[in-house]
Amino acid sequence: MGFKDTIEDLGRKMIGQGDEVRFKNDVLEYERTHRLGHDEAERNVLFDRMRNVELELSSNGIISSDSKDFDLLQAALNEVFGSKNQEQYSKDAADPAIFRSIAVPPSTLPEVNRVRGYYASNFGGKTPPFAVTKDSADNMKMIQALMTRFETDPRIAGAGSIESTLALHSDLGADLGKIFEAKKAVERHERLFGKDLAFEQTMANFKKTAQNSLTEMVWKAPVDYITTMAKKGLFMKSASGLLGSLMKETARFSGREAVAGTKLFGSSLKALGSLVKNKMIR
Amino acid sequence: MTDNVQEIVKMIDTSFLSDGDKETLREEFKKSGTSDTFWTAFHAAFENDFKKRGAVFGEAVDTFESTYHLLEKAYAEKRQHLEEKLENDIGKIDPINTAGKESIFSAYYLEIDNAQNQFQNDAKELYAETATTMVKKVG
Incomplete structure (x- = not known):
């Protein structure tokens, strides 16, 4: 890596893009160590990030709001697709003509209870209403199903950059968009539950x-x-x-x-x- | 006790007694000096004041606590109703319809916010009313 790149990376880290820089450098390292082209290395590192999130999800039942793995995945997506594309993916996710329906079985009680357990351990034993914890569990299940569908789609594995593949197939971008929206919904529940508890304290x-x-x-x-x-x-x-x-x-x-x-x-x-x-x- | 006239007058003037009680004590002091009659009147004035404060305070605390309890109950019932409605509304939506679910949850959170504002405003109003009434009665 040249001096110019080092300076540029430093500047990006200073403006809060440290994880994006890390992804970019991990891709370069992957290219070198595995003797692969840039597009394939980028895809593999991105999928590694996705798998780490899936691992967290399957072991905890929820992606926590301060999940480092999700931050790293988000940074990877920022680096590969940029914010404009991601905004478009979110729009496409809400478009039934683009987003392909997916069958996700409803969350089971043990799955909802894992989410309740997460809340209880983070909010002094308190948990939000059942509909909220169930929605979080449902969203997590959907994220998992969408990640699997995205990673195993044969079009993704094809030649060319992942960005150009998504430009050709908007339904794939819509899957990513749906993942962002589901994660946002879970974060919102958590944020508003914190606000709810703060209100109780204020009144006390x-x-x-x-x-x-x-x-x-x-x-x-x-x-x-x-x-x-x-x-x-x-x-x-x-x-x-x-x-x-x-x-x-x-x-x-x-x-x-x-x-x-x-x-x-x-x-x-x-x-x-x-x-x-x-x-x-x- | 003291016979210092100035100090006794100052003690009466700076007390928290009502103007009427202060005046009565001044009169008694002029009439009886530092005799036992004066000190008996002095203690009686304060004892009466404490009793009056006790009665007013007891009433104020009863009003505040019982009304606050009702406000808490109303808020809890409102929340219960909203949670039941949420449960019912969300049950009708396809779990993958994130936009549809978001709109239901937004409505729920907005209603919760309104209920909290209502509870908070009512509680503040209750406090202000209780305090004003109490201060008026204590004099």
Whole structure:
């Protein structure tokens, strides 16, 4: 590889195309070590990437959103086909005149459960509704079936570059497009489930804050007042008497959800009690 | 206790008692000085205030908690309904029809989003109303 290529690769890595550069160099290496032409080497390396994804899929039941194997496959597709072609493949996938139907049996319960297991281990034991996990399992099954159909298509194995083959046979590109769309759907489910859980946390925080705030609105003034009195050592008998009355009045709320755990009724009152007691002893 | 007139006046003025209670204590102080009568009135004023706060607080907390629970329940029911609808709608679609499934899931996620916004807004409104009512009553 010449100096110019090295500089160009470095520049591409700097703009986030490291995996694409890696694919390009892997193809060159494959050409050299296997003494093959560029088109065949490119096809073999691309299929290697596909097989790695299929392996992940069959061992985990799902391609995770942070799958390195899928990132490498995506980079390979970017390098071979470019973004414009891939956009076209996605459009073709939605066109029934281009996309060839494929029979994919519905996911079995164990397959759906593997997806549920993936969610449970990534989201603290929580899982989305059944329809979502089933859809993810169905999409994964479809991706697997489409990859197999794509890799074993005799037209792909023919002469010429893979890109030119797909230019001639748009149904093959549509298979790739369908794979992208299915993967996107799975990622979307995962992203929105994360958002859903974040909402639960937001509401739990809101409730806690509201309860703290209501408690403080009513009781902070008396606590602060008695604290000021006690700190200054003024009217100690009064401070002690007022604290007693305050404790008596607030005690009936101590078991309430709104009050339990609030800073005001926990540490503040305790500190105030110690303060008054210490000043009285001195 | 102290006989420092200035400090006692300041203590009454800076207290969280209502203006009426403060005025009564000032009058009592003018009349009785630092006698036991004054200190009895002083403690009684605060005790009454605490009792009033306790009653208002108890009511506010009851309202907030019970209404919040209803909002939570309504949200959970809405979600349950949406999930059942999703299950039903998606069951009618061919699993390889990604565009068709996407449109059903988009509608579902949009409805979930709306339900969450509704829940959040209602909860905020509940808090604001509870706080306003409570503060008004405490005085």
